[in-house]
Amino acid sequence: MQYWLMKTEPNECSIDDFANQPSEVIRWDGVRNYQARNFMRNMHIGDEVFIYHSSCAHIGIAGIVRVTRSAYADPSQFDTESPYFDSKATKEKPRWDAVDLQFVRKFSQIISLDKLKTLPELAENSLVKKGSRLSVVPFSKAERDAVLQLTNQQ
DNA sequence: GCCAACGTTGGC
DNA sequence: GCCAACGTTGGC
Numbered sequence: 553m554q555y556w557l558m559k560t561e562p563n564e565c566s567i568d569d570f571a572n573q574p575s576e577v578i579r580w581d582g583v584r585n586y587q588a589r590n591f592m593r594n595m596h597i598g599d600e601v602f603i604y605h606s607s608c609a610h611i612g613i614a615g616i617v618r619v620t621r622s623a624y625a626d627p628s629q630f631d632t633e634s635p636y637f638d639s640k641a642t643k644e645k646p647r648w649d650a651v652d653l654q655f656v657r658k659f660s661q662i663i664s665l666d667k668l669k670t671l672p673e674l675a676e677n678s679l680v681k682k683g684s685r686l687s688v689v690p691f692s693k694a695e696r697d698a699v700l701q702l703t704n705q706q
Numbered sequence: 707g708c709c710a711a712c713g714t715t716g717g718c
Numbered sequence: 719g720c721c722a723a724c725g726t727t728g729g730c
Contacts, residue, residue, distance in 0.1 A: 684711090
């Protein structure tokens with residue numbers, strides 16, 4: 553089992569989109585950064601993913617989802633109507649991958665970025681590093697446990 | 707809305 | 719292979 557965090561703007565896709573249809577899977581597509589894509593290729597079915605809300609009023613970790621399908625070619629790269637269309641991607645040589653995710657739990661309160669920055673366990677995690685734009689972030693078990701500890705205190 | 711930080715592109 | 723220019727991310 554591995555642990556991850558994925559960033560999203562909640563007006564695009566939020567923890568509520570998962571919570572409102574907990575038996576459905578949602579395709580996580582549109583990742584257009586090679587480092588993030590490479591992390592997605594390392595995901596396995598059952599891995600836990602923190603959902604992080606960015607660029608919004610309440611920035612922080614909103615809940616947990618689970619990987620239900622490992623990386624496969626992101627269909628949006630071939631879709632000329634999609635904002636994620638990539639003219640350099642071909643079916644023979646896709647550039648970008650998607651994974652499927654399913655709801656696990658929503659935290660009663662967002663774990664704010666300010667709070668996350670106070671955790672010594674997260675000091676080396678790229679999420680809290682200034683200027684980090686990585687949208688798919690690996691978490692060690694110790695880092696993940698430190699975050700979950702906060703939810704128990706809520 | 708601002709802007710620092712970052713990743714990508716493309717000319718050379 | 720370098721690096722300036724550009725577009726995007728994301729906190730504030």
